[in-house]
Amino acid sequence: MCGYDILGITNNEHSGIFEFFRALPDYADRNGVSFSTPLDTIAQNTPIGTLPVPDPISWTNDDKSLTAYCGNELQNEALNKLYAMSKKVHVFPDSLLQADWLRLQDVSHFYFMDSHLYTSEGNRMGTHYESEYNAFVNYMNVLSDFIGRVEAQFPKSINDEELNPLLQTIEKQNEEIAHLRREVLRLKRIVSADRKSTKNLP
Numbered sequence: 001m002c003g004y005d006i007l008g009i010t011n012n013e014h015s016g017i018f019e020f021f022r023a024l025p026d027y028a029d030r031n032g033v034s035f036s037t038p039l040d041t042i043a044q045n046t047p048i049g050t051l052p053v054p055d056p057i058s059w060t061n062d063d064k065s066l067t068a069y070c071g072n073e074l075q076n077e078a079l080n081k082l083y084a085m086s087k088k089v090h091v092f093p094d095s096l097l098q099a100d101w102l103r104l105q106d107v108s109h110f111y112f113m114d115s116h117l118y119t120s121e122g123n124r125m126g127t128h129y130e131s132e133y134n135a136f137v138n139y140m141n142v143l144s145d146f147i148g149r150v151e152a153q154f155p156k157s158i159n160d161e162e163l164n165p166l167l168q169t170i171e172k173q174n175e176e177i178a179h180l181r182r183e184v185l186r187l188k189r190i191v192s193a194d195r196k197s198t199k200n201l202p
Helices: 017-030 038-044 073-083 095-104 107-111 132-151 160-199
Strands: none
Touching (some): 038 160, 073 107, 073 132, 095 132
């Protein structure tokens, strides 16, 4: 996995990055390498164990911690407000709402609220904001609009106590649907592999 910032920001056009990505799919295909989404990879493989990661890690800062994303009050305020909507968002299969929900979780939003990015030592790579406060205000305005759209899906008369059992039921149903989709994908791959091996028989 890689961020889009490698295209033109951390690697400019003269580095050959665009030619590399143009050539990559054909090269991979010729060498039997395929691409898959995380969901596909999970469906194709069985876990053989767990990997303990007691402390979250990232690629940023010297200590590789999450402080670049949730190390100050602005970031935590934005994250708390965002994830307070999680249950309600998952109730409705509105594709536009779901797409915006995913976009609002992009780590770049919270990275741009990191105060270290705007110090003399910070490189401000990838951000067009003047300060972490500008990034925060812009994000919260967008989030406020999103929250309004989510809240508009619910009757004003319903309170959280009445809503919680409904949300829990829907969440369980969504988990079951996701599990069944993964199972269908896994079985399709098995059938596809069987067909390929049958074709190769004399």
